[in-house]
Amino acid sequence: MHEGDPFGALADPTRRHILELLVRDGPSTATVLAGQLDISRQAVAKHLQLLAGAGVAESARVGRETRFEARTEGFDDIRRWLARVESDWQGRLDLLARSLSPTEPTDRSADRPDT
Amino acid sequence: MNPSPEDVSLPPEVDVFVDLDAEPEAAWSAITTAEGLAPWMGTGSSIDVRPGGLVALPDPVGGATRRGKVDRIDDGRRLDFTWWPALRPADRTEVSITLEPITGGTRVRVVERRPVLARTAATATAPTVAAPSGTRPGNAAAPPRGGTARLPIGLWSWRLAVLTVATCLSPV
Known part of the structure; x- marks a missing residue:
């Protein structure tokens, strides 16, 4: 259909x-x-x-x-695809960041907003 | 759950970035050489960096070995390729990776979208190719610098609140 x-x-x-x-x-x-x-x-x-x-x-x-x-249902496939692909890229970019910064801690708790 | 108006105001594509504590040259190596790709795309990764060059990425994060083809190279700045899971060649998508120098490092931005089928594009009165990420209006609003990079969510609702952790940009 x-x-x-x-x-x-x-x-x-x-x-x-x-x-x-x-x-x-x-x-x-x-x-x-x-x-x-x-x-x-x-x-x-x-x-x-x-x-x-x-x-x-x-x-x-x-x-x-x-x-x-x-x-509405027609949007579900798009939402699912976007969520999955985005999550994959965040995982990859996390690894990329770590690979270029072997001496830095990679703890999320290090995050803090600029003022 | 009804879609909200903002849901459809932007092309359905993923747009994420990470800020690296590395010079653009180092970041370029990390996305174009076997040694640079191995830690994040898997051991045995290779990209033949020229238009039409072959892409082979074990991609442990995505969970499926991927193959691809380089579409465009802007040396040191941009790499576009089409890729697909090795076992599902019809499931191809377009990836654009751009590098941008920032204070103290490099921003790596990734846009991934599904290709527009010729059949669909032909019906449009004004077929458009999504603009390269570098020219998107949302880029005018610079995300805050710091440990966490964030896109303005109102403008990027398709991106489902992108929040890529810049793990190496710890303030000195």
């Missing part, structure tokens, strides 16, 4: 803006969003389709219009 790529969908700033509006203001239509973003309805509709295909938005017919809303 959601064969699209949520990371790719969110790599585009216009699509992120569209998604921001959906998250902030709730469900909306391509026509309304086009007015808010000052781009064509057709362009917005394309972006919305892509967002829906990637699983980060979903559409529902309401009368004669198609309404789109942000889809």
Whole structure:
């Protein structure tokens, strides 16, 4: 169903803006969003389709219009990936820092904020 | 749990850094030579430092041996590569490591992102490649110096409150 790529969908700033509006203001239509973003309805509709295909938005017919809303579950994969990759890099950079400073203690308690 | 507006205001990429008590030359060696890579990427690490060069990293932290290919070199300052777990070559991501001299040392910043599929990019009216980390607006706000380096969380919410400990920058 959601064969699209949520990371790719969110790599585009216009699509992120569209998604921001959906998250902030709730469900909306391509026509309304086009007015808010000052781009064509057709362009917005394309972006919305892509967002829906990637699983980060979903559409529902309401009368004669198609309404789109942000889809929370679609963000979970992204959150999980970011958390894992970030944690891995923090681990690697910790080791890197230690390797370049063999004589310094590497205790977290040494941390203190500058004033 | 609903996503908050800030959640989607930035590209979905990891952006972390560490401040090292080492000259940029030493830091560059640590990310480009077998001897320098061994303590943090594993014994047997190698990066052929030229565009298209092969990357082989045991990566004990990530838990899977990785292979890759160098995408870009800016000698002494920046290394970009695409890498993937050796057993899952389709699971490739792009890494950019940049070095920046700071007072008393070097800041090493790492950005990792998933590549944008051509199919996705083609549909965009204005396909964009995420800006190199050095030009990101968030960089204007200098994080506080000291034992702990921190990015302004409001601007970097995707980064899940990045907090990389600079283990060697103990104030003298």
